[in-house]
Amino acid sequence: MNISRYPVVTLGLDRIGEGYPFAMTFPLASESVKESINKVGLINPPIVREKAIEKRFEVISGARRIIALKALGFTETPCRIIPEGDTSDLDAVLLNLFDNLTTRSFNPVEKGMVLALLTSQISREEILKFFMPLLGLPRHEPSLDLHLIIAKELNEEIKIAVALGRMSLQAISELICLLQEDQANVYKTIHYIMLNNNYQIQFIDLLKDISIITETSISRLLLREDISDIINDKNLSNPKKAKKLMDYLRDLRNPTLAMAEKAFKETLRSIGLPEGDIIVAPQFFESPYYELRVRFRDMDQLGKKLDSIKSLKSIDRLLEPWKTEK
């Protein structure tokens, strides 16, 4: 299709429908487009398709510009009109896609919108082979499915977070496994505490696990007094609140490990190591090797400290702290 064969004409905005069936822009409303039109006018005329029977026009490319023009009070717009018989739905999708690709990259929601438009027109195999790479996506089914879900199933608030990069795709792939109500409540908490991407993934994973183990819905979990007290603690900054919440959920998820860590800390405090010295437990107590860090200024002090540490019989209790707790 050669778009330049269709001349730019003037069309009343009231004749253009508001459904935007080929839109691949999210969010659609844009202050920057309005501002641009206000300052320098419409640079690039939209492309519309004539729907002769319905006596109206649908936007193929330029939905954001049309919305901005309407919002600014314009009554008509320059545009290129393609007669209905000249273009199929697939042509319209491709026209809009390539028009967009020449000027910008897509956010994950928009990629999902493109893929959703394409899935109604062509096979998944073709999409995986040609269009996923075009959108900068790997050629595999889970990625296609994830983007389709992002576009079709997430609520607007979460979509905006995804579009603006506030939620990573990895976090979203965890979030979409939840019920819609849980998705919304988890997102609200993530947004409220401003959890970073790494915490978001862990937060959702921990909530899922605890929910299954305790047979409690995630939304109910988030309402639990102990958890909501942390979320709503006005004395903590967001980063501190995030850390406290994550630590709390981890302890709830792994109570035996939490007890062992607590017992280790308490025992370490009580055994009377020389000042400035410390014993570090292996991560999760998995390796059999503990570390002793001794601060000394000369060989004489080192010898005395090591002798003193060797005589501390209660060091044994540090090595299997879970037994101490029992």
Added chain:
Amino acid sequence: MKLNSNIIDQVIFKGDILKPCPGTRGYICCGYQILNIGTNCPLDCSYCILQAYFKEDRLKVFSNLEERIGEVVREIEGHPEKIYRIGTGEFTDSLALDPLTGWTSILLPIFSVRKNAVLELKTKSVCIEGLIKSPYRERLIVSWSLNSPFISEREEIRAPSLVERLKAARDCQKEGFTLGFHFDPLLIHRDWRSGYLKTIELLEKYINPAGIIWLSLGSFRFMPALKPIIRRRHPGSCILNGEFILALDGKMRYFKPLRIELYEFMRTHLESWHSDLGMYLCMESDDVWKKSMGWSPGDSEGLAGYLDSRVRKFFK
């Protein structure tokens, strides 16, 4: 081999036909050799690592097995000082596909006559007809994976029941086969102690322990990437509910004292049934060995030596 292509793909295998079990750093490995005969498993247990290993869920069998088995024979014959403990149950169930593939008819005559090798066929199936009909018994081990009845019913839904498996094991034992058992993965779940005791009681009922060459214990461990796959493919599964930590080899394992408790419990009750089961831990650390089993082979070489001695004891 003529197979129904709707069920199974026949492919020409070009990789290493015999490979040592990769083991993982920080944990003691038994030094098993994997004979590659096919990939994927029709049983689809919820905890199975194969879900993460293979992107396609179709069963694949290697149509050039007969041509390539000579490489294995040459390897074994080239090292007469070494004992090769070989198994086919790493990337597929050893016997579940036997009625379709006839693997036993290819493998049994070859391994039964090697003096420095044993072939272990690990399975959860009851497809033992090929074995029973064969005249071969020497240097062959038929072993079954066992779990608690709860896990068996809920997480191994396409596998035969425990009783069916143990009846098949009993039949093999009656027919003169040496047996092995693998409690792997041991899973912490509601009433796991009474659950595993029931399985041990079933073992007592059906099996003569003197004919067991070895019995392994291995707690559930998994690559982190398997977790979302299990959540997606088996949403009702309880296997991820335990307390897991990121272990030294990058896999998730139960927190150490929980593993020790599991093993110690199993060892105590299995030993009270029979004191010479050739019990060993699969992929565990030296300190877990000592704390749960009361001894340790020290390292992978030590464990391999222990299992080799079991081979010598059972097959003169």
